[in-house]
Amino acid sequence: MAEDVPARQSVQAIDRAVAIMSVFSRARPVAGVSEIAEQTSLSRSTVHRILVSLANHGLVTQLPRSTDYCLGPRLLGLAETARARLSLELLAGPAMTALRDHTGETVALHILDATPARRTIAQVESVHALRRTYTDIGSPRPPHQGAPGKVLLAFADEELQEQVLRGDLRSAITLARIDPAELRDELATIRASGHALSLEERVPGVVGLAVPVRDHTGAVVAALSVSAPALRAGVAELEALAPRAMLAADELSLQLGHRRT
Incomplete structure (x- = not known):
């Protein structure tokens, strides 16, 4: 059972990342950490940590001179x-x-x-x-x-x-x-x-x-x-x-x- 823990944690991380990215929409193209935390029921620290990881992969982008985020350019190629x-x-x-x-x-x-x-x-x-x-x-x-x-x-x-x-x-x-x-x-x-x-x-x-x-x-x-x-x-x-x-x-x-x- 202990061997299943890393797998469950990986799946949970993916689920949380998808939940965070799903906050963005045409009606809400830009969102801040607090707003995303509220929409996903995740803590601000968890949201921030996942956003940083997503940004490193180009899946989200932090707006210049702002703490807000939007979906990243890598999604264009995937889409x-x-x-x-x-x-x-x-x-x-x-x-x-x-x-x-x-x-x-x-x-x-x-x-x-x-x-x-x-x-x-x-x-x-x-x-x-x-x-x-x-x-x-x-x-x-x-x-x-x-x-x-x-x-x-x-x-x-x-x-x-x-x-x-x-x-x-x-x-x-x-x-x-x-x-x-x-x-x-x-x-x-x-x-x-x-x-x-x-x-x-x-x-x-x-x-x-x-x-x-x-x-x-x-x-x-x-x-x-x-x-x-x-x-x-x-x-x-x-x-x-x-x-x-x-x-x-x-x-x-x-x-x-x-x-x-």
Whole structure:
């Protein structure tokens, strides 16, 4: 039980920090220690101590020549990251559903983080009883394994690509080493064709197709994929789906402000 004390104290500190930050609002953008203590039922010394810690992390800021505080600049970056992801998922819903209805197969949305890792952030499942279902929503996966990651990697900046190519490249199925030169050539082919295929490359019995989604700057910010059991699709079937998948990606890109030149 004694081992649980530090954990409980850490959780309590987080709860108190959230309570303090929640005092700030559009109606109350600035607040002093006494006011925050009154609103949170915490002591002034506790509030002051937590405010100093939050300020050190840029989450709150003490106003110049004042003892009052306001929310800090670091929250802007965090909010922008959350807004971008939520906007992407919300906007993608109709295009993903339409693509699922057209193909009958599972459609998913993926992003590449700074790790770099590929993460699945949303899916619309197949109408078939036997179907691909992503059970690892949000979990990091190596970007060189599978069609969605390769699409994101193919259109990523050169520095990030080289970081991955210098890493420990292994097959998700056999764990065999992957030749960086071969992967480099494959990424070039993906950029030229505008889509990537995966034939039981990451999950046995599952094949897939992925296409890029662009934002208003033209940068690829996500990948849209169609996945199916291998017994229902092969290379020919996946290639036949590519134009419709690209159309869905273009529709989503258009909503994100992308305009074809």
